Amino acid sequence: MAQQVVMPKQGNSVESCIIVEWNVQVGDKVAVGDVLCSAETDKSTIDVESTAEGVVLAILYEEGDDVPVMVPIVIVGEEGEKFELPKKEPSTENPKEEKQEATASENKQAEKAAAVVTAGEAQGSSPRARNLASSLGVPLSSVQPTGPKGRIIERDVASASGQPLSPVARQQALEQGVQTPQRGSGIGGRVLSSDLQEKPAIATPSRLGEVSEEIQEIPVKGIRKVTARRMMESIHSTCQLTLHAQADARALKRLRAGFKNAKSELGLNKVTINDLILFAVSRTLLEFPAFNAHFLGDKILRFGHVHLGVATDTPKGLLVPVVRNSDVLSLRQLSEETKSLVDKCKEGTIQPDELSGSTFTVSNVGAFGIEAFTPVLNVPEVAILGVGGINLKPVEDEDGDIIFVEKMGLSLTMDHQAVDGADAARFLKALMDNIASIDLLLAL
Numbered sequence: 478m479a480q481q482v483v484m485p486k487q488g489n490s491v492e493s494c495i496i497v498e499w500n501v502q503v504g505d506k507v508a509v510g511d512v513l514c515s516a517e518t519d520k521s522t523i524d525v526e527s528t529a530e531g532v533v534l535a536i537l538y539e540e541g542d543d544v545p546v547m548v549p550i551v552i553v554g555e556e557g558e559k560f561e562l563p564k565k566e567p568s569t570e571n572p573k574e575e576k577q578e579a580t581a582s583e584n585k586q587a588e589k590a591a592a593v594v595t596a597g598e599a600q601g602s603s604p605r606a607r608n609l610a611s612s613l614g615v616p617l618s619s620v621q622p623t624g625p626k627g628r629i630i631e632r633d634v635a636s637a638s639g640q641p642l643s644p645v646a647r648q649q650a651l652e653q654g655v656q657t658p659q660r661g662s663g664i665g666g667r668v669l670s671s672d673l674q675e676k677p678a679i680a681t682p683s684r685l686g687e688v689s690e691e692i693q694e695i696p697v698k699g700i701r702k703v704t705a706r707r708m709m710e711s712i713h714s715t716c717q718l719t720l721h722a723q724a725d726a727r728a729l730k731r732l733r734a735g736f737k738n739a740k741s742e743l744g745l746n747k748v749t750i751n752d753l754i755l756f757a758v759s760r761t762l763l764e765f766p767a768f769n770a771h772f773l774g775d776k777i778l779r780f781g782h783v784h785l786g787v788a789t790d791t792p793k794g795l796l797v798p799v800v801r802n803s804d805v806l807s808l809r810q811l812s813e814e815t816k817s818l819v820d821k822c823k824e825g826t827i828q829p830d831e832l833s834g835s836t837f838t839v840s841n842v843g844a845f846g847i848e849a850f851t852p853v854l855n856v857p858e859v860a861i862l863g864v865g866g867i868n869l870k871p872v873e874d875e876d877g878d879i880i881f882v883e884k885m886g887l888s889l890t891m892d893h894q895a896v897d898g899a900d901a902a903r904f905l906k907a908l909m910d911n912i913a914s915i916d917l918l919l920a921l
Contacts, residue, residue: 722886
């Protein structure tokens with residue numbers, strides 16, 4: 478009996494996944510555990526494994542489709558077996574598609590029939606797109622692709638099609654590759670053969686010194702789309718204020734140098750300055766619980782433990798893994814857990830649950846030479862700390878002499894709806910003191 482393989486659920490916050498690449502085709506044999514495709518959530522890339530054994534009878538979505546979780550994506554069964562195509566969810570390309578019976582051989586024949594277009598047009602288009610183009614009389618050469626890698630998919634053809642074409646107009650459009658107008662001169666706007674026009678030539682620069690320009694269109698999707706939405710929500714739903722300060726970084730530099738030269742069996746060689754900052758933040762937040770909180774409009778949630786979000790730059794965009802219970806971890810444990818989560822983010826193996834539940838976020842861009850900046854709140858958190866680089870700054874000592882001291886830039890953005898500016902200043906001052914005496918803080 479044919480079985481459906483569904484898009485698996487990835488944590489509590491993931492509602493859909495974008496299919497990046499199919500690893501199988503209709504007619505392939507698969508076993509339980511075989512990777513059918515790779516998919517991208519709003520946070521990471523996953524491999525979708527088969528939960529059934531047999532022959533792939535149907536692939537229900539194309540590369541680039543945004544598929545809701547727990548929705549069938551593949552049908553697996555015995556070769557030649559009849560099966561029923563399920564209705565697609567409203568968020569897919571063809572939400573009104575009705576259930577129908579088909580066989581794997583019939584599916585293949587339909588794809589071949591749909592491919593009756595020129596060889597040049599057939600390249601870079603999906604079978605469903607070619608099938609729809611043939612039925613509507615839309616030449617693929619006139620369709621603007623939006624699918625992965627510049628591929629024409631079904632919705633592109635649907636967008637390009639205007640009013641219905643007469644049989645003569647449809648045949649002429651396919652044979653000559655001409656563009657069809659959105660409305661024709663026939664009854665009800667029907668496009669007639671007399672309405673078809675030659676495909677206009679692409680304009681090229683002709684004036685001396687004018688240079689042609691290639692413009693790349695990049696769809697906003699996946700992590701980029703989620704980041705854009707969250708940043709906009711943050712700005713529009715909060716009252717953000719940023720305080721800037723500079724902390725004495727001499728103790729940080731001294732400790733880091735000592736750890737680097739320590740015996741390897743101590744496990745401290747890989748402790749970084751950022752690890753020390755995270756440690757100081759986790760302990761300072763215990764003194765100021767108002768900043769280890771979520772603001773929910775009509776109420777504020779204060780947390781008993783510190784779950785630090787660590788803003789991480791990855792090839793796919795910004796991710797914020799969460800180091801849970803940071804306040805009870807030793808410096809070594811905090812360092813190891815942070816590095817493990819950051820590595821998962823960069824490798825694309827981080828799990829959705831490891832990217833949610835932070836109570837305070839730290840964003841460190843000091844490695845880029847930035848001294849101070851305005852970090853954007855990771856809502857619903859009350860505050861976020863931006864960490865800049867370490868630079869020599871002139872300071873007057875107790876004797877009135879000017880000396881140069883290594884200072885680290887700190888930028889604290891807080892939601893003025895949840896906390897006051899004076900409280901934020903006190904928190905930032907306490908953090909500066911703890912960083913300046915980080916060796917003493919470690920001894921507590």
